[in-house]
Amino acid sequence: MGFPDRIERTVELAHPPAKVWAALTTAEGLGTWFGTAGAQIDLRPGGSAWMRWDEEAFTADMRVERVEEPAVFGYTWHIYGLPEEDPRRTYVEFTLEPSGAGTRLTVVESGFAQLPDDVYHKAFDGNTDGWAKELGELADYLDAA
Amino acid sequence: MPPDIEAVAEQVFAALADPTRRAILAALASGGPATATDLASRLPITRQAIAKHLTLLAEAGLVTAEPGERRRVRYRLRSAPMQVAQQFLAALARDWDGALGALRDHLDQSAG
Numbered sequence: 014m015g016f017p018d019r020i021e022r023t024v025e026l027a028h029p030p031a032k033v034w035a036a037l038t039t040a041e042g043l044g045t046w047f048g049t050a051g052a053q054i055d056l057r058p059g060g061s062a063w064m065r066w067d068e069e070a071f072t073a074d075m076r077v078e079r080v081e082e083p084a085v086f087g088y089t090w091h092i093y094g095l096p097e098e099d100p101r102r103t104y105v106e107f108t109l110e111p112s113g114a115g116t117r118l119t120v121v122e123s124g125f126a127q128l129p130d131d132v133y134h135k136a137f138d139g140n141t142d143g144w145a146k147e148l149g150e151l152a153d154y155l156d157a158a
Numbered sequence: 159m160p161p162d163i164e165a166v167a168e169q170v171f172a173a174l175a176d177p178t179r180r181a182i183l184a185a186l187a188s189g190g191p192a193t194a195t196d197l198a199s200r201l202p203i204t205r206q207a208i209a210k211h212l213t214l215l216a217e218a219g220l221v222t223a224e225p226g227e228r229r230r231v232r233y234r235l236r237s238a239p240m241q242v243a244q245q246f247l248a249a250l251a252r253d254w255d256g257a258l259g260a261l262r263d264h265l266d267q268s269a270g
Contacts, residue, residue: 024261024262026261036265122254
């Protein structure tokens with residue numbers, strides 16, 4: 014079947030790296046072309062960032078990982094579709110190279126194929142049993158009252 | 159890459175490809191753990207067919223069997239394999255082509 018761990022794209026942009034860098038790393042840029050309803054970014058390794066999409070009422074939280082202006086910008090974010098408490102994240106890295114008067118931009122997103130630590134583990138069943146357990150605790154609580 | 163992840167995803171998709179198994183998994187997801195008899199009363203499928211599919215799903219690790227009332231085995235959905243399949247879908251659904259197209263438009267439209 015081929016489980017894709019990594020997605021890679023390269024595009025040629027007719028604008029200098031400094032301008033592309035600004036589009037990738039400022040709230041104004043990210044909140045316009047990427048998110049559609051605003052963004053915020055603390056541009057330093059370990060800094061937090063988010064982008065919002067209004068029509069989907071969705072916010073993506075990111076953690077800035079690499080900042081090497083104007084060549085490399087990397088962040089991690091949650092794997093879309095997994096439960097909020099799932100710790101797995103993919104890493105996104107943009108690489109900017111001057112190309113004539115423009116920029117060759119490469120984006121690599123990796124980590125889709127990481128196995129959850131607990132996929133075969135008993136602890137995971139604890140997770141799936143969470144609701145039954147919590148409902149049991151509620152019943153106990155009500156019984157005791 | 160971990161050796162198991164592909165096999166796990168494959169079992170989920172194989173299970174979901176069959177309408178009866180899809181109906182059983184959907185019933186367990188919406189209604190919680192159930193016995194083969196419970197499921198037979200809710201689905202237009204014979205108890206025998208349901209039991210056969212449940213055995214298959216349990217072997218694949220997509221449901222777990224647990225003791226229920228009156229010595230009946232109850233089946234519970236196991237979410238871990240589903241989350242592996244979701245990772246696969248997340249990779250397919252990640253629309254970098256759309257995002258990079260939007261970046262290009264944004265750069266072309268903004269002055270400077």
